[in-house]
Amino acid sequence: MADNIQPPIEFETPRLRLRQWQGSDLAPFAALAADPQVMEFLLPVPTRADSDALAARIRARIAGQGWGFWAVExxxxxxxxxxxxxNVPLAALPFSPCVxxxxxxxxxxxxxxxxxxxxxxxxxVGFExxxxxxxxxxxxxxxLRSAAVMERLGMREDLDGAFDHPAVPEGHALRRHRLYRIARPKLG
Structure with a gap:
């Protein structure tokens, strides 16, 4: 099974480096995750231990398959x-399997x-x-901030795809989600 492990994909943009997670990322990630404005639309606000555990899971996924939620430097x-x-979501979503x-x-x-x-x-990287x-x-x-990024990326809202996220408790204001999609560009 170890032979199937892929080396982590890492890449750069003009201003950013997307890379595997490092120990030095844990403290700033925990600070980000403890910010109520950053977490406004996410549940729950994690403890430091939760934040470190999430980073470890993300790092392990990248180590195992070569890609995932990269640290952005x-x-x-x-x-x-x-x-x-x-990411391949762990939750069973109405449109699973998906990336x-x-x-x-x-x-x-x-x-x-x-x-x-x-x-x-x-x-x-995902398409090419x-x-x-x-x-x-x-x-x-x-x-609306994340939806605006999705639209700037050329993603289109699937108007029939709105769903109740199974990881959000029933009756919670954040349970209803909107779905966006983008297909691999056609060549030629």
């Missing part, structure tokens, strides 16, 4: 900015186009290097 400063990448794209950045980095830049590069035919994204109905 700001190239000029060398600072951890957040994560962006591709999703997702991102989460510290507030310091908001409003600079970094989420779009990183996600555009991750989509390119990994050969996915379609990538989806989803967010709580009220998360």
């Amino acid at each position: 700001h190239r000029e400063s060398g600072e951890f900015a957040g994560f962006t990448g591709l 999703e794209i997702g991102w989460r950045f510290a507030r310091k980095w908001w409003g600079q186009g970094l989420a779009t830049e990183a996600a555009r590069a991750a989509l390119q 290097r990994l050969g996915f035919d379609e990538i989806v994204a989803f967010t709580a109905l009220g998360n």
Whole structure:
């Protein structure tokens, strides 16, 4: 089984480096995850132990398959900015099986186009290097910032695809999600 392990895919954009997670990412990731504005549309706000455990799971997935939610490093400063990448959701979603794209950045980095830049590069890896035919994204109905990034990426909302996220408790304001899709670009 160990022979199937893929070396981690890492890549750069003009301003960012998307790479495997490092121990030095844990503290800034925990700070990002403890920020109520960053976590406004996500549940639950994790403890430091929860945050470290999530980072370890993400790192293990990248180590095992070569791709996942990459740590995003700001190239000029060398600072951890957040994560962006591709993932096979663990939750049974109405449109599973699927590959999703997702991102989460510290507030310091908001409003600079970094989420779009990183996600555009991750989509390119997903389509060109990994050969996915379609990538989806989803967010709580009220998360207009993430929906705007999805639209800037060329993703289109599946108006028939709205769903109740199974990991969000019934009756919770964040349970209803909208679904976006993008297909691999056709050549020629």
